[in-house]
Every structure is written in structure tokens, then in C-alpha cells.
Amino acid sequence: MRVARVATASxxxxxxxxxxxxxxxxxxxxxxxxxxxxxxxxxxxxxxAPVEPTVVLxxxxxxxxxxxxxxxxxxxxxxxxxVGPGAPIVVDxxxxxxxxxxxxxxxxxxxxxxxxxxxxxxxxxxxxxxxxVTASDQAALDETRxxxxxxxxxxxxxxxxxxxxxxxxxxxxxSVDGRVVAESxxxxxxxxxxxxxxxxxxxxxxxxxxxxxxxxxxxxxxxAPGAVASxxxxxxxxxxxxxxxxxxxxxxxxA
Amino acid sequence: MRVARVATASxxxxxxxxxxxxxxxxxxxxxxxxxxxxxxxxxxxxxxAPVEPTVVLxxxxxxxxxxxxxxxxxxxxxxxxxVGPGAPIVVDxxxxxxxxxxxxxxxxxxxxxxxxxxxxxxxxxxxxxxxxVTASDQAALDETRxxxxxxxxxxxxxxxxxxxxxxxxxxxxxSVDGRVVAESxxxxxxxxxxxxxxxxxxxxxxxxxxxxxxxxxxxxxxxAPGAVASxxxxxxxxxxxxxxxxxxxxxxxxA
Numbered sequence: 001m002r003v004a005r006v007a008t009a010s011x012x013x014x015x016x017x018x019x020x021x022x023x024x025x026x027x028x029x030x031x032x033x034x035x036x037x038x039x040x041x042x043x044x045x046x047x048x049a050p051v052e053p054t055v056v057l058x059x060x061x062x063x064x065x066x067x068x069x070x071x072x073x074x075x076x077x078x079x080x081x082x083v084g085p086g087a088p089i090v091v092d093x094x095x096x097x098x099x100x101x102x103x104x105x106x107x108x109x110x111x112x113x114x115x116x117x118x119x120x121x122x123x124x125x126x127x128x129x130x131x132x133v134t135a136s137d138q139a140a141l142d143e144t145r146x147x148x149x150x151x152x153x154x155x156x157x158x159x160x161x162x163x164x165x166x167x168x169x170x171x172x173x174x175s176v177d178g179r180v181v182a183e184s185x186x187x188x189x190x191x192x193x194x195x196x197x198x199x200x201x202x203x204x205x206x207x208x209x210x211x212x213x214x215x216x217x218x219x220x221x222x223x224a225p226g227a228v229a230s231x232x233x234x235x236x237x238x239x240x241x242x243x244x245x246x247x248x249x250x251x252x253x254x255a
Numbered sequence: 256m257r258v259a260r261v262a263t264a265s266x267x268x269x270x271x272x273x274x275x276x277x278x279x280x281x282x283x284x285x286x287x288x289x290x291x292x293x294x295x296x297x298x299x300x301x302x303x304a305p306v307e308p309t310v311v312l313x314x315x316x317x318x319x320x321x322x323x324x325x326x327x328x329x330x331x332x333x334x335x336x337x338v339g340p341g342a343p344i345v346v347d348x349x350x351x352x353x354x355x356x357x358x359x360x361x362x363x364x365x366x367x368x369x370x371x372x373x374x375x376x377x378x379x380x381x382x383x384x385x386x387x388v389t390a391s392d393q394a395a396l397d398e399t400r401x402x403x404x405x406x407x408x409x410x411x412x413x414x415x416x417x418x419x420x421x422x423x424x425x426x427x428x429x430s431v432d433g434r435v436v437a438e439s440x441x442x443x444x445x446x447x448x449x450x451x452x453x454x455x456x457x458x459x460x461x462x463x464x465x466x467x468x469x470x471x472x473x474x475x476x477x478x479a480p481g482a483v484a485s486x487x488x489x490x491x492x493x494x495x496x497x498x499x500x501x502x503x504x505x506x507x508x509x510a
Contacts, residue, residue, distance in 0.1 A: 055333045057401070075399045076331035078310045080460050095458075113407070116506045138458075143398040144330045146312070150459035152368070202507075203350075203393075204405035205335050251371045252457075 003028045003126060004160040005084070007046035015040065017160070028161075029109060029125060029208045049084035049157045050128050051107055051209040056082065056155055058103075058132050059196060060145075062215030067190030072199045075145040077132075077213075081155040088244040089133050090152035091225050094252070096137025098151075098243075100223045101216035102174035102231035104186050105130030106193050107161050108210040112201045120194040126163035129239040130213045131156040131231045133223070156231075156241045157211065167193045167214075171234035174221045178228070181221040186233075188217030258283045258381060259415040260339070262301035270295065272415070283416075284364060284380060284463045304339040304412045305383050306362055306464040311337065311410055313358075313387050314451060315400075317470030322445030327454045329467075330400035332387075336410040337466075343499040344388050345407035346480050349507070351392025353406075353498075355478045356471035357429040357486035359441050360385030361448050362416050363465040367456045375449035381418035384494040385468045386411040386486045388478070411486075411496045412466065422448045422469075426489035429476045433483070436476040441488075443472030 002017035006024075015022035016033055022040040025033035028051075056077040061067045083089075091098050109125030133154040138147040167186060174182040186192075191199070193214045200212065223229050225245035232238040257272035261279075270277035271288055277295040280288035283306075311332040316322045338344075346353045364380030388409040393402040422441060429437040441447075446454070448469045455467065478484050480500035487493040 054335055060399070071396075073397055073399065074401045076333065076401055076405075078331065078459055079334070080309055080462060092457075114501075114504050114507060116504075141326075142328055144315070144328065144400055146329045146331055147458045150331075152460055202347075203402045204333055205407055207335060246369075249369050249371075252369060 001163040002160050003050060003163065005048040005050050006040050007048055008040065012048050013038070017042070047085050047159045049082050050161045051157070051211065053079050053082060053209045053211045055206055055210040056213070057200060058149065058213040059215040062190045062196070063188060063217040064190055072191045072196045074200055075149055077155050078150045081150055081153065083153045083156050083241070085156070085158040085239055085241070087156065087241060088153050089156065089223065089229065089241050090244050090246050092151060092246040093225070094248065095135045098223050099134050099136045099220045100174060100229045100231065101132040101134065102172045102182060102219040103130045103132050103213045103216050104167060104170060104172065104193065104233050105157060106197055106212040106214055108206045109208060111205065111207045112197070113205045115198050115201050117194050117198040120198045123197070125208070126161040127165045127167055127233070127236055128157055128161045129231050129233045129236050130211065131229060131239060131241065132213045132216060152246065153241070156239055158239050159237050162236045165235045172217070172219045173232040174219050175230040176221060176223065176227050182219045184218040186214065186217070189215045256418045257415050258305060258418065260303040260305050261295050262303055263295065267303050268293070272297070302340050302414045304337050305416045306412070306466065308334050308337060308464045308466045310461055310465040311468070312455060313404065313468040314470040317445045317451070318443060318472040319445055327446045327451045329455055330404055332410050333405045336405055336408065338408045338411050338496070340411070340413040340494055340496070342411065342496060343408050344411065344478065344484065344496050345499050345501050347406060347501040348480070349503070350390045353478050354389050354391045354475045355429060355484045355486065356387040356389065357427045357437060357474040358385045358387050358468045358471055359422060359425060359427065359448065359488050360412060361452055361467040361469055363461045364463060366460065366462045368460045370453050370456045372449050372453040375453045378452070380463070381416035382420045382422055382488070382491055383412050383416045384486050384488045384491050385466065386484060386494060386496065387468045387471060407501065408496070411494055413494045414492050417491045420490045427472070427474045428487040429474050430485040431476060431478065431482050437474045439473040441469065441472070444470045
């Protein structure tokens with residue numbers, strides 16, 4: 001099942017794909033979602049970020065077998081950084097270099113605390129594409145990653161959620177201005193998405209709509225204002241966002 | 256003006272103090288808030304966390320003049336950690352020592368990005384009491400602080416917001432089981448609340464209801480299941496929460 005949030009004249013609506021339409025549902029997290037009868041033609045529909053998370057977590061050092069020497073380690077991203085397909089990533093030119101990272105994003109389906117790896121799939125609503133945008137020069141200045149990870153539009157998600165996906169081996173592709181700049185696979189993650197998810201719930205409660213950006217196994221790429229960044233996960237789709245420059249106020253004195 | 260969120264049979268309501276009552280308002284962030292006419296006697300009222308933040312930030316190394324050698328540095332706390340007066344702080348006994356920290360909490364009033372220190376007061380709705388609960392042994396294992404700062408009930412806020420307060424010199428008091436265990440003042444912060452707030456907005460957007468825990472100038476204190484933790488800010492009030500032990504699932508194998 002493909003799940004999206006679609007803009008309408010009366011506000012965003014949760015939807016499931018149904019032929020050439022998006023069928024509006026009462027609650028995308030219900031099992032199964034109940035259709036209201038309202039339909040939106042898929043052609044020309046405006047897709048928003050497919051969920052409105054309360055908590056967004058991203059992973060450090062989760063690439064390649066060597067990273068299994070360390071436990072999974074997460075940073076938090078502000079929910080205010082989440083944007084949908086086509087919305088701008090806004091870069092502050094005074095804060096140094098910026099990278100995108102093409103990632104498989106896990107969408108939590110129900111309250112999860114201290115779950116086991118074996119049980120983890122039952123707590124997942126589905127999977128979307130995430131671009132974990134990072135002000136990479138700020139990471140060296142702030143080990144909490146608050147400064148590096150929270151610019152405006154720094155967490156594009158979308159275009160939709162696929163509820164049925166083999167998360168363990170999907171190709172990841174990053175492109176800038178339509179040219180492929182990084183190719184990898186989720187099988188390059190040190191800790192797989194279910195291991196990451198279960199581990200995180202030993203430290204904090206996650207709930208419906210929360211998002212775990214599962215890691216970038218060689219999928220980081222340079223971006224700058226004027227570029228168009230695309231991230232794709234095989235079996236899900238492609239997420240494309242333009243990169244804009246932040247407008248600075250008159251009183252701004254630099255980094 | 257004193258602002259609270261009060262539980263009613265039909266759900267939480269934003270309120271302002273009015274004599275012996277809480278007067279329900281349409282929107283606590285309106286200037287001024289408009290009363291609906293509904294009133295709740297203050298005696299016996301159940302106060303909830305006074306806001307529902309999207310973003311919660313806390314400060315590292317913000318005590319004493321030496322900490323001005325470094326820029327302000329923030330960590331994020333999950334909005335799911337926020338609880339109100341009387342709600343339990345839930346401690347996982349497998350994760351090591353836990354501390355409370357009595358802090359002045361800044362509540363953001365309107366969207367704020369790249370604001371100046373001089374302009375910062377105009378972006379503040381008011382001030383409440385925060386207990387920045389920390390699994391302190393986890394901090395050494397995870398420099399992002401995700402593991403240390405996000406247990407259930409780890410961000411008690413309340414009991415209400417005072418919109419008129421001299422934030423720069425208010426006494427901070429921490430008590431356990433009614434016995435004072437730490438006393439300090441917000442004038443012991445290295446970077447004052449307006450400096451912290453303005454700095455943070457050079458890195459990320461904050462908005463209505465977001466909370467900045469401004470720092471613990473010598474107000475950290477040990478807590479453990481069975482204790483009752485109280486934090487007080489002069490000019491605001493006192494916030495009291497019991498400490499419970501997390502129930503662990505059968506499959507749990509320890510830290």
C-alpha cells in the first residue's frame with residue numbers, strides 16, 4: 001500500500017493510492033485505513049511530507065561492517081525541519097558547506113518502547129525517502145549536531161510511504177541537477193533499520209508518524225544554492241527538492 | 256499574566272489566571288488572549304504542561320563566566336518527554352545514574368529565525384519552570400545526548416507560564432522529598448536567556464510553544480525511583496514530580 005499526504009483546498013488529507021487517484025482515508029495509521037469516499041486525481045496532485053513527525057532521529061556512523069563495533073548512535077532533528085517534495089532546502093551561506101544524504105526513512109506506526117528486533121517490523125507503518133541535509137562544517141563545532149542538522153528544510157521526506165518493502169536491500173541513489181552523484185544500497189548499513197529502531201526504543205519512546213533516517217552508506221553529496229537535489233530509494237520513489245539561500249537580516253554579522 | 260493549560264472533561268484548555276479562577280482563552284499566544292467566558296476554579300484544577308512544544312532545546316556548559324569562552328551549545332529533547340506537574344519521571348534502572356536540573360525555561364511566543372539579542376524579548380511568550388532530567392551516565396556514551404536526555408517524563412514543565420518576569424536574576428531551587436538540595440540563580444548562567452535564544456535562532460527556526468531550558472548553574476541533583484523531585488524559579492512557582500521505575504519487558508537483557 002502507498003500512503004501520502006495530499007494538499008487540498010480544505011487542508012492536507014491522508015490518502016492511499018487507488019488506481020489513477022489518491023483515495024482520502026480517515027487515518028493513515030489505522031489498520032486498515034478507512035476510505036472516506038473522497039478522491040483526488042494523482043495527476044497534478046500536490047504531495048506534502050507524508051507524515052508530520054513529533055520525533056525525527058538520524059544515525060551517525062552507520063555505514064559498513066566496521067561500524068558494528070559501536071552501538072547505533074542517533075541525533076535528533078527538529079520536526080520544524082521536515083518538508084515535502086518540491087519544497088526548498090534553505091542553506092545559510094555563512095555556516096559553511098552543506099551536504100545531502102539519500103536515506104531510507106522508517107516511519108513508526110504505533111507507540112514503541114523497549115521493543116525487540118524480532119518485533120520491530122510490527123511497529124513500522126512503512127518506508128519513505130529521506131534527505132538528511134547536514135551543514136557539515138558545523139558538525140565539527142557541535143558534537144550534539146544541533147547546529148549541523150536543523151536548518152530550514154533540512155529534512156525533506158517523501159514522496160510517499162510504501163508499507164510493503166524489503167528494507168534490507170534497496171538501492172539508494174542521489175542526484176544533483178539530474179546527474180547521479182552517489183549510488184549505494186541499504187545493505188551497506190552497519191545496523192539494519194530494525195536493529196536501529198529496536199535499539200533507539202531502549203532509550204526513548206517513539207510513536208505514530210515519528211521518523212528514523214536509517215543512515216547514509218556512501219550517499220552523502222555536496223549541495224549549494226541553485227542546485228536541485230534528488231534522493232531515491234528503489235521500491236519507494238524519488239524525492240526532489242531545490243536548494244535556496246537563506247535571506248539574512250540586516251543585523252547579521254556572519255558565522 | 257499567568258498562563259496555564261488546564262485539564263477539563265472536554266480536553267485541555269489554555270487559560271489565564273483571573274482571581275480565584277482560571278479563565279479559558281481562545282489562544283494563549285494571541286496578544287492579548289481573548290477569554291471565552293468559561294471559568295475553572297483554581298482550587299482543585301489539574302494543570303498540564305503549560306505548552307505543547309514542537310522543539311525542546313537544553314543547554315550544555317552554560318554555568319559561570321568561564322563558559323562564555325565557548326559559544327552557547329544546545330541539545331534537543333524529544334517533545335514526547337514533556338510532562339506536566341505531578342506526572343512521573345520514569346527512570347530505566349538499567350541505564351545508570353539520573354539527575355534532575357532545576358532551570359528557568361523560556362517559552363517562545365512567535366516564529367523566530369536569526370533574531371538579535373536586543374529583539375529577543377519580543378519573541379518570548381513567557382517563562383516556566385523546567386526540570387531537565389538527564390541519564391547522566393549515558394552522556395559519556397553518546398555525545399549527541401540523545402541517550403541521556405530522552406527518557407519518559409524527562410522534561411517536566413510547569414506549573415504555569417509567567418509572562419512578566421526579570422529572567423536575568425531569579426533564584427533557582429531544587430528539592431528532593433521536600434528537602435532543599437541545590438540553590439542558585441539565573442544570574443549564574445554564562446549566556447543569559449536572551450543571548451541563548453538569539454544564538455539558537457542563527458541555527459534553526461523556533462516557533463510558538465517551543466521551549467529553551469536555559470541551563471543549570473549548579474542546580475543538578477540526584478534522583479532515583481521513589482523520590483519526589485521539585486524545582487522552583489522565584490517569580491514563577493514550583494514544579495513537583497514523582498520518580499518512578501520503568502517497567503522492562505521480558506526480553507530485556509540489560510544496558
